[in-house]
Amino acid sequence: MKESSEKNCVDSQLWHACVGGMVQMPPVNSNVFYFPQGHAEHALSSVDFSMLPKVPALILCRVDAVKYLSDLETDEVFAKIRLVPIGNNNDRDLDDAVKGRSSLSEASNKPTSFAKTLTQSDANNEGGFLVPRYCAETIFPRLDYAADPQWGAGGVGLGVGWGEEEEEEEEERG
Numbered sequence: 233m234k235e236s237s238e239k240n241c242v243d244s245q246l247w248h249a250c251v252g253g254m255v256q257m258p259p260v261n262s263n264v265f266y267f268p269q270g271h272a273e274h275a276l277s278s279v280d281f282s283m284l285p286k287v288p289a290l291i292l293c294r295v296d297a298v299k300y301l302s303d304l305e306t307d308e309v310f311a312k313i314r315l316v317p318i319g320n321n322n323d324r325d326l327d328d329a330v331k332g333r334s335s336l337s338e339a340s341n342k343p344t345s346f347a348k349t350l351t352q353s354d355a356n357n358e359g360g361f362l363v364p365r366y367c368a369e370t371i372f373p374r375l376d377y378a379a380d381p382q383w384g385a386g387g388v389g390l391g392v393g394w395g396e397e398e399e400e401e402e403e404e405r406g
Contacts, residue, residue: 299311
């Protein structure tokens with residue numbers, strides 16, 4: 233199992249570009265709350281907490297590791313977060329954790345990205361598509377209008393030259 237999980241590790245910036253800007257992952261060594269009952273709701277089998285002695289509603293933990301992964305069959309991205317419980321999780325520890333909450337430092341490492349669902353009008357736009365002005369100015373590199381493009385703006389369509397050959401064949405027949 234460990235070998236297969238190593239194969240599907242994904243670079244954190246690529247992972248963040250895939251999931252979008254709404255997802256924030258806690259940085260390593262930050263404090264987070266773990267909710268056992270919420271975790272159990274996503275388990276394959278149901279868990280009866282009434283049979284377990286005193287399971288707290290939330291547990292203060294430190295993020296020990298974050299692994300960014302993808303499913304090899306579906307390309308779905310997900311993350312595994314290793315948590316280490318902190319202290320005895322009394323009310324004082326929980327209050328201190330909430331007051332001393334740090335901002336997510338990983339946001340500065342998060343790549344700026346842009347995603348767009350291409351439409352029919354994009355397909356009929358001779359190879360170009362429109363992006364919002366903010367994205368054009370902040371994400372994409374500035375265009376150098378003085379530079380010669382390495383590719384031509386036009387192309388050869390499939391119909392080019394066909395009409396001429398057909399005319400020649402008609403002349404030979406007649």
